[in-house]
Each structure stands twice: as structure tokens, then as C-alpha cells.
Amino acid sequence: MKPDWIKVKALSNRTFGNMRKVLDKHRLHTICREAACPNISECWSARTATFLLMGDTCTRNCRFCSVNSGIPGEFPDKNEPDNIANAVKEMGLKYTVLTSVTRDDLYDGGAGHYAETVKKIKKFDKKIKVEALIPDFQGKSSALEKIIRSGTDVIAHNIETVRDLTPEIRDIKADYDLSLKILRDIKEIKPAILTKSSLLLGFKETECQVKAALRDLKKQNIDIVVIGQYLSPSKNQVPVKEYIRPEIFSRYEDYCRQIGITGVIASPLARTSFRAHSLLPDKE
Helix, strand or coil, X not given: CCCHHHCXXXXXCHHHXXXXXXXXXXXCEEHHHHCCCCCHHHHHHCCCCEEEECCCEECCCCCCCCCEECCCCCCCCCCHHHHHXXXXXXXXXXXXXXXXXXXXXXXXXXXXXXXXXXXXXXXXXXXXXXXXXXXXXXXXXXXXXXXXXXXXXXXXXXXXXXXXXXXXXXXXXXCHHHHHHHHHHHHHHCXXXXXXXXXXXXXXXXXXXXXXXXXXXXXXXXXXXXXXXCCCCCCCCCCCCCCCCHHHHHHHHHHHHHCCCCEEEEXXXXXXXXXXXXXXXXXX
């Protein structure tokens, strides 16, 4: 049974319903739905959504994620960037998050599709902040450059868990050091761009392991870190091994600030894109 501090109050109102209608109208996927996010009611009711690019089938099979795994079998929809820009307009969004399934079958991992979507949104309204939550693109710097040149405001890439648990939790193709390299390369290409990463807790990681991961992120000059409780989406994913108490999250938030990470949110229901606009540093 889940403890009281991570129970989610279901919300349903006119805004929530309108969001769903717009997404269905443009045949768009969201990580809110596909990954069974616990914050879907709050985010949609607040006119916030994280769009899932390039379909709903991922070429990776991370053991914490409920997104479909397999061979996509088709190229990304060329109309999707326009459809997302139109949805953003109809929803009146001021902060838009773009993420995607991993597409190892594409030569650039879909980076060009990300870039085109960002450009379409910015063409509609340059004031809209756009965050790109990206896969590792197999470490290709050329793919990262496409994302950076698109004009996105924040680039996020998640390490997901601590170093020692990475082989157990993430797909066999995922690599802890590669994820750190992605974050480092982004800053080397454009030091001024904001970078973000997230950690999920509840896999029986130790405090020492978590703090080591946070120090690793700091070494990559990370701007924003999000720490949340892992919640198993279904019986098909790895089970929760431990529910972390709120005061432990507060300790990790304090530790982030101690080592110089100023953009941080650490709480049981925190996710990479949850209240994403609130995590922007003062310089934004």
C-alpha cells in the first residue's frame, strides 16, 4: 500500500477536458498518458502538457517505464511539428515540454524532428519557453547540435538512477557515463543553455550513491535537478522497493544547494517536467 504522502487527488474540470480534446483532435501523444504520470490531473488542469514525439513505441526497454517497447516500423509524422505548434496555440501554453521515445532506428535519433518542432513553436510565439527532454542519441554530437541550434530554452537528459543500479533499471543500451557525457557536451557546445536531469528513488539506492550521483551531475555544470519517488506504472515494470519519506527528499534538496546546484526540486511526486516552469533559475 502506498503511504499517504504520495497519494494523488484526482482532478477533473473543464480545462482538463479541453486539453484532452485538443490532444485527441491533433492525434498527439503525451508522456502524461503513455507513462501513466501521477501528476496528469494537476498538470492538465493547469494547462501544462509534455508532448511525446515520434509515436508511442520506443526502441529501448527500460525496466521502470511503461511506454511501449518494440520496432516503430515507420518514420516520424511530418505533420507532427505543425500539429504540436497548433495544439500549443489552442491550449494557450507558455511553457512547453517536448520529449520522445528513443528512436535508435533513425540516423539522427530523431533530433531533426525535435528541432523542427521547437522552431514551429517559436515561430508562433518566441516568448513561449520550450524544454526538450531528450534521449541519448547514442552520443552523437551532431544530433545535440541540432537540438541546441533549434532555439530551445532548456535541454534535459535523465540519468534516472544511481551508477550501480543503472544496468538493473535502464535498458542495456543506456549507459550512466554516456548520459553524463551528453550533459557535458551540451554545455561545451553552448555554455549558456540551461541543462536539467532527474533521479528516481525507491530502487534501494543508498544515500551515498544518491549523493555521488548528484556530485556527478554538478561536475557537468548542471543547472536543474529533479528528484522524485519511483512509482511502478504496472505489474510489468520493476516493483518499488522502498518509499522514501518527504524529509529525506528535503535532505537531498539541501545537499544539492550545498554543492552548488541551485535549481532543484525534490519531493515524492516530482518528475522531470512537473511544474517545469517553476524550476527556471532567476537568470531566466
